[in-house]
Amino acid sequence: MKLGEMNWPDVAELDREKIVAVFPIASFEQHGHHLPFLTDTIETMGVVDRLDARAGDRVLCLPTQWLGFSFHHMNFGGSLTATSETHIHMIVETVDGLVKAGFRRVLILNGHGGNQANQKVAQQILKQKHDNACVLGASWWEVAAEGLDRIKERGPTGSGHAGEMETSLMLALRPDLVRTDRLQDDGWLPDSVHGARVQRFRRIDEQTERGVYGHPTAGSADKGERMLTTVVDSLVEVVDDMLANRF
Numbered sequence: 001m002k003l004g005e006m007n008w009p010d011v012a013e014l015d016r017e018k019i020v021a022v023f024p025i026a027s028f029e030q031h032g033h034h035l036p037f038l039t040d041t042i043e044t045m046g047v048v049d050r051l052d053a054r055a056g057d058r059v060l061c062l063p064t065q066w067l068g069f070s071f072h073h074m075n076f077g078g079s080l081t082a083t084s085e086t087h088i089h090m091i092v093e094t095v096d097g098l099v100k101a102g103f104r105r106v107l108i109l110n111g112h113g114g115n116q117a118n119q120k121v122a123q124q125i126l127k128q129k130h131d132n133a134c135v136l137g138a139s140w141w142e143v144a145a146e147g148l149d150r151i152k153e154r155g156p157t158g159s160g161h162a163g164e165m166e167t168s169l170m171l172a173l174r175p176d177l178v179r180t181d182r183l184q185d186d187g188w189l190p191d192s193v194h195g196a197r198v199q200r201f202r203r204i205d206e207q208t209e210r211g212v213y214g215h216p217t218a219g220s221a222d223k224g225e226r227m228l229t230t231v232v233d234s235l236v237e238v239v240d241d242m243l244a245n246r247f
Helices: 008-012 039-058 084-100 113-129 145-151 155-159 164-173 221-243
Strands: 020-025 059-061 105-110 134-139
Touching: 020 039, 020 084, 020 221, 039 059, 039 105, 039 164, 039 221, 084 105, 084 113, 105 113, 105 221, 113 134, 134 221, 145 221, 164 221
Parallel strands: 020 059, 020 105, 105 134
Antiparallel strands: none
16 A cells, blocks of 8 residues: 555554554665666665555555765765755654554665664664654665575675666666666775774765776666565565564
8 A cells, every 4th residue: 555645534444553654765866877866766666666566455655755865975966965864854753653643563664775874863763752663674685685695696796886786676677767888897895804894984986986886787687576576575574574563
């Protein structure tokens, strides 16, 4: 079910104890020379549409929030970002409205890596506001990580920005928006052996030449379809676990 296509009498008749409200969040940012600014949003919408088709009346899906935290992409013209403070408020106030409307099971479905820190802070605030609600946060690629790893051919960097996975998904969802004539691998890893064990926040232009991190040349529509199926399979399990109070 899609909340935006319903009216309030429709919502009034819903059995809220049998429904998970799904709030998708994404971004509007550059994805190299070959993918559009709305890539994260298109991918997240594609996942949610398929989840809605599979889960039916077990989910109530909101429209995808397209403005996210993309400060690290702003040196590439055309990218848009919210501040962390604004973004956190957007998440908290949206979920707050859902919980106050009686939907105590909410899944914040994230489609952009840069949103993860803000999402976690928002969940902390929501826990303080609504202690009895079940508000889960999940990035779709992490929920389905094991299955996606079996499909990706470029290992850990297969999940890189505008790389193998995102290019595959866009070839499956919107091939008309993929400039296959511009595919080029990009990005670098730190020289230190401790690079994977420490964290440093960097802009994407500090790590890449073209705004791509990974191997888009390894992308394919077939992989994209298999990835979408894997992600939706995992999310259906999450929804069922939420309804069965397993979290």
